Amino acid sequence: MFVVTRAIALFASLSALPAAAQVSGVPARQASSGSLKFLAYHQGVAEQPIDFSIAGSANCQTPAGVPFGCGQGGTVEAEGRGAAGMFKAVYQIGDYVRPYAVIGAGSYELSVPSTTVTNTLSGSAPGLIYGGGVKFSVNPDTQFSPGVAIDLGFQRAAYRLDHLSPRGAGPARAEQRLTLTTWQVAVEAAHQFSFESGKLEPYGGIRWIRVEADLKDIPSGTRAGGKKDSASPFLGLRVPAGEKVAGFMESSFAGGYHYGAGLEYRFK
Secondary structure (H helix, E strand, O other): OHHHHHHHHHHHHHOOOOOOOOOOOOOOOOOOOOOEEEEEEEEEEEEEEEEEEEOOOOOOOOOOOOOOOOOOOEEEEEEEEEEEEEEEEEEOEOOOEEEEEEEEEEEEEEEEEOOOOEEEEEOOOOEEEEEEEEEEEEEOOOOOOOEEEEEEEEEEEEEEEEEEEEOOOOOEEEEEEEEEEEEEEEEEEEOOEEEOOEEEEEEEEEEEEEEEEEEEEOOOOOEEEEEEEEEEEEEEEEEEOOOOEEEEEEEEOOOOEEEEEEEEEEOO
C-alpha cells in the first residue's frame, strides 16, 4: 500500500481537511461574565484544491492494482470534500477571556488523479474530532467601534481510511490511520446592529492555520508525516432569536468553499 500511504501523507501535509479548521460561531463581541454557551453546528468543505508535491518516481501499481502515477513528478492537483457534525461549549471569564472546548465526528473523501483515472480515498466510519482554545477580547463592541478578539485554538482529528475507488470501478481495500493536529490563531471583529425587527451581528477576520499530519500504514506499521501553514479570511453572521437562542452561519472561500451553520443556546 505504498502508493496509498504516500498519497494520503502528501494530502495531509499539504492541505487542511474539512474538519481540521475550527468554525468560530462565537463573534468577538464580549458576553457577560459567567456566561455559558453551547453550540451545535455542521461544517464542511467543497471543491478544495490540493497540491501534491511528488519527489522522484511513484510506484506504478499498488497491491490493489490501482496506479497513482508511474514516474510521476512535480505538482499534482487533487480535490477534497467532506463534512462534520460538531458541538462547542464556551464560557466567559471576566471581561476578556473565553475558553472553549469542541467535540464531533466527520468524514471526508479525496480525489487523486493518476495517469489514466481519478482515485478516491475515503473511510467507511466517521473520524473523531476534539479540541479547545481560548478567545481574548482586545476591544469591546461599542456604538463607535467593533469588538475585536484574538482566538488561539487546537484541534485533533483521527480517521481510518479503508476504501480506494477508481472512477468507474468498485472499491479496493486500504488500511491507513491518519491523525491531524491543527493549531490556529485568528484575529476577528464583530458588531451587533439593532433594528425594529431584530438584531444582526456580522463578523469576520483572518485565520493562520498549521496542520500537522501523522499517517500510519496499519499492515506494515510504517509512518509518514508533514505540516502545512496557511492563512484564510472568513465571514460570518449571527442572528439572535430572543435572549438565549441564536443562529449563525460562516464561510471562507480561500482554497475551496468552507462553510458552517448551526444554533447557539446561552444558559446565562
